Amino acid sequence: MVLAALKRHRTAALIALWSVVVLGALFALSLTSRNSAQFSRLQPWILLFSLMGVLVFAVLLARKILQLIRDYRAHVPGSRLTARTVFVFGLLVIMPLLTVYLFSLEFLNRSVDSWFRVEVRQGLNDALVLSRSALDLRLREHAVRTEEFAQRLSGMSEIESIIALDDERRASGAVELVLYGDRDRIIAASARGTLVTLPAGASAELVRQVSDGRTFVALEPVAEDQYLMRTAAPVPASRDARFVLAVYEVPRQLAALADAVQRSYSQYGDLAALREPLKYSFRLTLTLVLLVTMLAAIYGAIFSAQRLFRPVQDLMEGTRAVAKGDLGMRLPLSSRDEMGFLVQSFNDMTKRLRRAREETERSRQDAERERKRLEIILTRLSSGVIAFDAGLNLRIANDSASRILGLDLGEFAGQPLSDAAERSDRMRLFLAAIRGQFALGRNEWREQLDLQSDAGAQVLMCACVPLPDINDSDAAADPHGRSGHIVVFDEITALLQAQREAAWGEVARRLAHEIKNPLTPIQLSAERMRRRFLGSMSPEDADVLERSTHTIVQQVETMKRMVNAFSEYARSPAMQLVTFDLNALVSEVADLYRAQDPAIEIRTRLDPALAEIQADRGRVRQILNNLLTNAIEALDQVDSASIEVTTSVASEQPDSALITVTDNGAGFQRELLGRIFDPYVTTKPRGTGLGLAIVRKIVEEHGGRIEADNQAEGGARVRVTLPLVERTRPGSRELRSETRKEWA
Amino acid sequence: MNFSRIPTTLALVLLLLLPAAMLRADALDGTLEVQSAFINVNGDVYQLHARIRYPLNDEMRAALQEGISLSFSLEAVIERDRRFWFDAEIVKLTLRRELMFHALSDRYVVRDERTGEQSSHPTLEDALERVGAVDAWPVLVGSQLRGDGDYRVRVRAGVRRGRLPDALRALLFWTADWQRESEWYEWSLPR
Numbered sequence: 038m039v040l041a042a043l044k045r046h047r048t049a050a051l052i053a054l055w056s057v058v059v060l061g062a063l064f065a066l067s068l069t070s071r072n073s074a075q076f077s078r079l080q081p082w083i084l085l086f087s088l089m090g091v092l093v094f095a096v097l098l099a100r101k102i103l104q105l106i107r108d109y110r111a112h113v114p115g116s117r118l119t120a121r122t123v124f125v126f127g128l129l130v131i132m133p134l135l136t137v138y139l140f141s142l143e144f145l146n147r148s149v150d151s152w153f154r155v156e157v158r159q160g161l162n163d164a165l166v167l168s169r170s171a172l173d174l175r176l177r178e179h180a181v182r183t184e185e186f187a188q189r190l191s192g193m194s195e196i197e198s199i200i201a202l203d204d205e206r207r208a209s210g211a212v213e214l215v216l217y218g219d220r221d222r223i224i225a226a227s228a229r230g231t232l233v234t235l236p237a238g239a240s241a242e243l244v245r246q247v248s249d250g251r252t253f254v255a256l257e258p259v260a261e262d263q264y265l266m267r268t269a270a271p272v273p274a275s276r277d278a279r280f281v282l283a284v285y286e287v288p289r290q291l292a293a294l295a296d297a298v299q300r301s302y303s304q305y306g307d308l309a310a311l312r313e314p315l316k317y318s319f320r321l322t323l324t325l326v327l328l329v330t331m332l333a334a335i336y337g338a339i340f341s342a343q344r345l346f347r348p349v350q351d352l353m354e355g356t357r358a359v360a361k362g363d364l365g366m367r368l369p370l371s372s373r374d375e376m377g378f379l380v381q382s383f384n385d386m387t388k389r390l391r392r393a394r395e396e397t398e399r400s401r402q403d404a405e406r407e408r409k410r411l412e413i414i415l416t417r418l419s420s421g422v423i424a425f426d427a428g429l430n431l432r433i434a435n436d437s438a439s440r441i442l443g444l445d446l447g448e449f450a451g452q453p454l455s456d457a458a459e460r461s462d463r464m465r466l467f468l469a470a471i472r473g474q475f476a477l478g479r480n481e482w483r484e485q486l487d488l489q490s491d492a493g494a495q496v497l498m499c500a501c502v503p504l505p506d507i508n509d510s511d512a513a514a515d516p517h518g519r520s521g522h523i524v525v526f527d528e529i530t531a532l533l534q535a536q537r538e539a540a541w542g543e544v545a546r547r548l549a550h551e552i553k554n555p556l557t558p559i560q561l562s563a564e565r566m567r568r569r570f571l572g573s574m575s576p577e578d579a580d581v582l583e584r585s586t587h588t589i590v591q592q593v594e595t596m597k598r599m600v601n602a603f604s605e606y607a608r609s610p611a612m613q614l615v616t617f618d619l620n621a622l623v624s625e626v627a628d629l630y631r632a633q634d635p636a637i638e639i640r641t642r643l644d645p646a647l648a649e650i651q652a653d654r655g656r657v658r659q660i661l662n663n664l665l666t667n668a669i670e671a672l673d674q675v676d677s678a679s680i681e682v683t684t685s686v687a688s689e690q691p692d693s694a695l696i697t698v699t700d701n702g703a704g705f706q707r708e709l710l711g712r713i714f715d716p717y718v719t720t721k722p723r724g725t726g727l728g729l730a731i732v733r734k735i736v737e738e739h740g741g742r743i744e745a746d747n748q749a750e751g752g753a754r755v756r757v758t759l760p761l762v763e764r765t766r767p768g769s770r771e772l773r774s775e776t777r778k779e780w781a
Numbered sequence: 782m783n784f785s786r787i788p789t790t791l792a793l794v795l796l797l798l799l800p801a802a803m804l805r806a807d808a809l810d811g812t813l814e815v816q817s818a819f820i821n822v823n824g825d826v827y828q829l830h831a832r833i834r835y836p837l838n839d840e841m842r843a844a845l846q847e848g849i850s851l852s853f854s855l856e857a858v859i860e861r862d863r864r865f866w867f868d869a870e871i872v873k874l875t876l877r878r879e880l881m882f883h884a885l886s887d888r889y890v891v892r893d894e895r896t897g898e899q900s901s902h903p904t905l906e907d908a909l910e911r912v913g914a915v916d917a918w919p920v921l922v923g924s925q926l927r928g929d930g931d932y933r934v935r936v937r938a939g940v941r942r943g944r945l946p947d948a949l950r951a952l953l954f955w956t957a958d959w960q961r962e963s964e965w966y967e968w969s970l971p972r
Contacts, residue, residue, distance in 0.1 A: 165884055172885065242903050256886040257901045264886070299885045306848010310942075 047100070055093040061086045091328060098332050101339045114357075115350035119342040126338035131331055138327045145319045153312045161302050168298045171291065172256055172264075180254045180268045182209055183283045187270040190216065190281060195224055202227040202281075212265070213284040219277035239269070239282060247271050247280040262293045348376040355383055364391040419527070421497075424504060426521035429454045429468075441497065441528045442467055462490040467497070471524065474501065480522070485529070487711065494711020496533055499526040530711065541716040541730070545603035553600040556593045563589035602727055612653040612738065619650045619657070619694055619759075620684055626661040627682055630669065637672055638679040639665070647684055650694055650761050656735045657759070663728040664698045664755055671702040671753060678702070687758050693741070696757040704747035713745050732757075811836025815966035816913075818936050820920070822971075827921035829857055833913040833938045836961070842905055845889070850881035852894075852943030853912050855936060857920050859970060862931040871932065872921055878912050879943050913938075932970035938963040 105123065108116035186205050190198055198216050206214040206227040215226040221239050239247075246253045246269075253269040264287035272279035287295070351368045358366040364387050368380045415422050421438030423446070425431050430453050434446035444461040458465040466488040474482050480503045488495040504520040567586035571579050620643040631639050650657075665680065672678035680700045687693040705713055712718045714733040717726035729745070732755075736743045741759040748754050818831035833855065845851070855876040860868040877894040883901060889908035892899035902908040926932065941960040 169885055240903075255888075255903075257888065258883050258886055258890055258899070259901075260897070260899065295885055299883060302884050303848045303850060303881055307850060307942075310844060310847060310849045 051093055051097050051100075055090060055097065058086050058090040058093055087325070091325065091332070094329065094332050094336070098336045098339075101336060105339060113350075114353035115343075115346040118346050118349065119339070122342040122345070123335065123338045126342070127335050130334040130338070134327060134331055134334070138323060141323055142320060145323070146316060149312060149316050149319070153309050157305065158309065161298075161305050164298045165302050168295045172266075172287065172295060175285075175287070175291075176254045176256060176266050176268065179209075179211075179266055179283060179285050180252050180270070183268040183281060184252055184270040186214075186283070187272045187281045190279070191273045191275065199225040199227075209283065210285070211283045212286050213282075215282045215284075216272070216279060217282060218275075218279050222277075224279065239280075243267070243269050243282070248278065253282075256287075258296070258299075262289065262296045263287075264292045264295065345376075347371060348380050352379065352383055355387070359387060359390070364394060421526045421528075422523065423454075423526075424521060424523040425454055426504075427519050429472075431457065432521065438526075441495075441526065463488055463495060466490055470499070471501070486526075489707055489710060494530065495528060496530045496711065497526045498529050499524055501525075534714070537712070537715050538730075538734075545716070549600055549604045552596065553604070556597055556600070560590050560593040560597075563593070605727075605731070612656065614651055615654050616649050616651045617654050619696070620645070620647060622654065622658060623661060623682055623684055623696070626658060626665065630665050634669055636678070637669055638677070640679065640681045642681060642683040644683075644685040647686055647694055648761055650759060652739055652759060653735075656738070660732050660735050660757060661696075661698075663732045664757075667728050667755075668698055668700040668702070668753070672700055675702050690758065690760075692762065693758045693760050696759070697754060698757075699748060699752055699754045701752040704751060704753045705745060707747075710745065710747075714743065729755075810840070811838055813938060813940065813961050813963045815936055815938055815963055818934075818966050818968070820934060820970060822923075823917070825923040826919045827923070827970075828917040829915060829920045829934075829936070830917065831855060831915040831936060831966075833915070833963070835909045835913055835938070835940060837905065837909055845880070845882040845905065846884070848882070848884070850879055850943040852941055853878045853880065854939045854941075855915060855918075856939065857918075858935045859921055860933050860935070862933065868933070871925055874920055876915060876918055880908055880912055881943075926970075933967060934970050935965045935967045937965045 105116065105120055109120050186201075186209075189205075190201060193201060202214045202216060202225050205211070206229070211229075213226065213228045216224040217239055218224045221244060243253045243255070248271075250271055252271075253267070255267045257265045257267060259265050266285040266287060267282065268285070269280055269282040272281060348368070348371055355366050355368050366387060367384055370377055370380055370384075415433070415435035418435060419437055421441045422433065422435045423431065423438050424433040430451060431446060431449050432451075434450070439446045442461060442464050444457055444464050446457060449457040454464075454468050454471075458468045467486065470484075470486045470488070474484065479501075481501060483498075483500045486497045486499055488497065501522050501524045503522050563586040567582060571582055574582060623641060623643060627639050627641050630637075661682075665682070668680045672680070678701065680698065683695075683697045683699075685695050685697075687695040709718055714729045715726075716730040718729075719726035733743050736757055736759065739759050741757060743758075744756045746754055746756075812834055813836055814834050816832045816834050818829065820827050820829050822828075835853065841851075857872070857874045857876070858870060859872040860870050862868055879892045879894060881890050881892075882888075883890045886901065888901040888903055889905055890899055890901045891908050891911045900911060902911060939960070939962040
């Protein structure tokens, strides 16, 4: 966890470490300043701390440089500017630094070398040689004298030697004269002053040299400014290897001078040994200073450049974000200088852009809401609405338009209306009517269109207006329709039908009321006339009367039938709903007609999957009767006449039964198709014209639908759709009651 | 290659090289040890005797003949053991001797810094033998010992460039090679 935290704040940790190290080094230095003797003990630590400081600094810098290189390669915004600045700045700093460094190094080397010039060393050596020569001269004198004295001692007895020693010491000015015998035994000695201590012992070196028969000479520094000269010489021809040792004191003045030379030599030696460490020390110090300065300069350059270009980086990132559509970005205001002004301007710009976009978005949402509202209105609208451009390419069509024209216009959005016309007969007629109006140069019109197709007649009430020019600011309608048109239309076929039915109902009612009433008195009067006058008249007259009254009665009967038929049309008794098998009823009626007219082939194709139907059985039978009667009458004088009655589940309404009656006759006349269910519309010479009108009335009372058209291969086709269950036809009762009311 | 590891690796390598750079050969290379040491009691005075072996090599000889001097030291510390606390330091003394080559007499001079006594020797070996021989160095008097606690004596020998003022010694900051110290030689004080 600690490691993870360290990793996260690596730079901060390094800076903290660097601070600790530097503080440590400073602390160690402060200790040495108070007590310079501590220096030698602390110097490794100071060195370590200093080097660690440099190292940590180097690591910090290396991290910065590596980061910069990575950013440069990854094309991080601002990295190129930073790198260029660091390079230039580094070059500007490093070049003079290096120059000063090299110059200083050379200067120091020369200076230090000049301090320890060869001449100084040579002078000291010469002084030393001179001093040594002076002392050597004196030494040699003493040595010669000692040798002469040793010669004189040869053959002397010990007593004589003691006297001779004393005399010689006085004569030569020696400090001490000692005669040694075998195994360094002191035979006799003479010393200046009182001899309180034993004479100086003979060193091994002295004994060895004298034993070899050579004279020993030595100069010994015994204290400051005090030298002793020791000379020893073997006593020739002595039995016990005698030798004499003479100790002389160097005159104090000479000793002081010699000592001064020796001290200078020694001090120079001490200092001269410092030459290389001194140079090394200066070189190292200079190098360290150079390194630290360079590192600090480059680090400073990187730091400053990054700090300087941070707003630029922010601006670039901000620009990219804006380019991607992110207007919510707000740049940090790091300074109040020109960069800060730039950043502030950028922030203001994005703020304004954001507001503008929000405004646009709000407007778009409003427009979208309006569009959806309009769409809903159009969808719910019972009128068909079609909008198209100047090239008659469909823009919008609502569901009602599709329903009225019997074609899903949604599929043709953006396509020419002629494409849709190829798929539907009604659409083709509709388009032709529109084109016809445009051909007359009418851009704004209101017309009733009668569309007669094989699918049946349809009457549409159309209103067409040109669309406003969407590019025009005041959005006024373009009278030339360059932006296209919108056509609103309603199917008024049923309305017209109802109007016609209402008219015919009135006619029927009046006929029943006005004509039927006088018919019975007419008939009764004619019969009474016949009964009254037939017997009293001549046979010729009686015959005339008989024929006339018969004609009257017969015609009155005919008129009664006609009036009854009207009455039947107008009458609307309560329905007797029962559940029965429609297929069985169809078979029953078909059998009846087969027997009645064997010349006509009557086929049935009944769907066994059809459920039982809830309806007024008698009236459904009347539907079948009327349809078959009509078909049979239409097949008069047709060879191999055939009728087919089929039942099935209506594919469009699975809860309805579909009864189709087709024949192979001449079919309906095209111009009558729209009014074929109207009363008194017939193509037959003997028909009342009420058969199909009654059928449609019964079908509508059941909440069903009836359509008549001609088959492509010839012959008429009537399709009756009846709901299977009574509850699936809401309003039918109301419709019936209204109808009854109307016909009452 | 992972560039981010370079600084760490570099730092480690430099840290490893640092002691190596400090351990280069110089005039004080060689054995420096306290060969033997003991204390005897003369009356009420505790006297230290020691034999120290100092480094001896041609570099040292040449340096001495060039004029430099060497300063030898023998640190003696007597401590009283304490069971529950740090040991109490009773005595801490340093004996200093100086060795230099006397170019005028061609002899090596050994000087006791405390007494000022000096002796000269014809060879460096003789001189170092003299320096390394410490006899009857009074380090303690009986009154400084109290109770019947346990006392320990530690001695350590050292050698460094002599006769350099501290300011100049600072110049050797980067070299740090003219100074050596032996391991501590330690034993219990006889009572």
